[in-house]
Amino acid sequence: MSTILRRQILRKCGGMDIPLVGFAPADRWNDPPFLPWVPEAFRPAGIFPGTKSVIVIGFPVSLPVVDTAPSIWYHELYRTINAELDSCAYRLATFLTGKGYPSVSIPRDGYGSIGVLKEKPVAFFSHRHAAYCAGLGNFGVNNMLLTPEYGPRVRFTSILTTADLPADPVLGEPLCIRCMRCVTVCPVNAIHKGDYPQELTDKKACAARSEELFRRSLSPCGCCIKVCPVGKDRGQYGREDMKMYDDESPVSVPYRRIRDHVRSYGSK
Numbered sequence: 001m002s003t004i005l006r007r008q009i010l011r012k013c014g015g016m017d018i019p020l021v022g023f024a025p026a027d028r029w030n031d032p033p034f035l036p037w038v039p040e041a042f043r044p045a046g047i048f049p050g051t052k053s054v055i056v057i058g059f060p061v062s063l064p065v066v067d068t069a070p071s072i073w074y075h076e077l078y079r080t081i082n083a084e085l086d087s088c089a090y091r092l093a094t095f096l097t098g099k100g101y102p103s104v105s106i107p108r109d110g111y112g113s114i115g116v117l118k119e120k121p122v123a124f125f126s127h128r129h130a131a132y133c134a135g136l137g138n139f140g141v142n143n144m145l146l147t148p149e150y151g152p153r154v155r156f157t158s159i160l161t162t163a164d165l166p167a168d169p170v171l172g173e174p175l176c177i178r179c180m181r182c183v184t185v186c187p188v189n190a191i192h193k194g195d196y197p198q199e200l201t202d203k204k205a206c207a208a209r210s211e212e213l214f215r216r217s218l219s220p221c222g223c224c225i226k227v228c229p230v231g232k233d234r235g236q237y238g239r240e241d242m243k244m245y246d247d248e249s250p251v252s253v254p255y256r257r258i259r260d261h262v263r264s265y266g267s268k
């Protein structure tokens with residue numbers, strides 16, 4: 001197991017300003033922490049035989065930007081983060097392969113269009129599960145992986161590598177406080193309150209909403225990640241008072257003004 005290589009990877013990630021990095025042994029997928037779990041074909045070694053470790057990286061979605069969502073501002077940021085994720089993951093995989101450890105990067109999403117997702121709303125590899133296995137966070141009612149740093153306001157991607165790297169522990173204590181703000185705010189009632197696995201999100205309704213917003217250059221929706229009270233980013237931006245989302249409260253006034261302004265430009 002290479003501690004030196006792990007350190008080199010972390011240094012490389014630091015050089016690319018990647019704030020979240022986690023390491024998971026590929027074996028972790030063979031020992032389901034909860035059910036239903038990831039089927040074999042979707043596991044790291046099912047996709048890239050010989051995988052020993054999975055490196056998961058994450059970039060934050062800036063809170064003040066997603067606070068205007070759905071908006072052109074968030075639409076553009078989403079594209080920037082996606083491009084960064086794919087590029088950094090590709091560079092890390094190429095670096096590791098060059099060092100003698102064949103590796104591949106996985107696209108941060110992996111679907112051609114929302115139309116495809118409406119038929120089959122699942123990708124060939126799940127970064128949420130990977131981030132969970134790499135100790136970066138745990139699942140919330142909003143079906144997102146919550147992290148201590150950014151709550152659900154973080155996007156991930158993964159690198160599958162044949163290098164055997166020291167792992168991070170899985171994050172035990174649930175971060176979700178079950179405030180149900182995500183359930184209430186969802187404009188298409190796609191999030192259910194039930195306990196996993198009895199009830200999950202209505203993926204079809206969520207995908208249909210995303211498709212409609214895409215036509216107006218306003219996708220993705222983002223409502224269920226903006227209203228989550230979890231994450232140190234709320235303190236960093238001075239947005240801990242959740243009354244900012246309550247349209248009846250005077251606290252919400254300046255935020256609504258910004259949101260309405262941004263929404264008035266650049267999209268339909």
Ligand code: B12
Pocket residue numbers: 034036037038078107108109110111117121122123124125126127128139140142143144145146151152153154155156157191196200201202203206207208210220221222223224225
């Ligand atoms: C398909 C997809 C969609 C579809 C379908 C939505 C849906 N509800 O799944 C659409 C386009 C609508 C969509 C919307 C969104 N998405 Co999306 N999406 C994906 C994609 C491409 C594949 C997901 C997948 O196939 N997962 C595999 C299946 C088996 O798992 P699952 O559906 O997630 O369900 C499992 C888990 O949720 C878990 N689970 C659920 N609840 C609980 C509770 C407990 C206690 C436990 C233990 C487990 C658990 O078990 C389920 C079954 O195994 C991934 C990228 C990727 N390749 O991973 C991004 C991804 C999941 N999306 C992401 C995001 C951010 C969003 C949005 C917030 C939009 C946005 N960007 O602002 C919304 C949120 C919707 C929601 N609340 O679920 C992020 C999530 C980041 C995070 N922090 O978790 C991802 C990982 C993209 C990325 N690269 O970061 N998405």
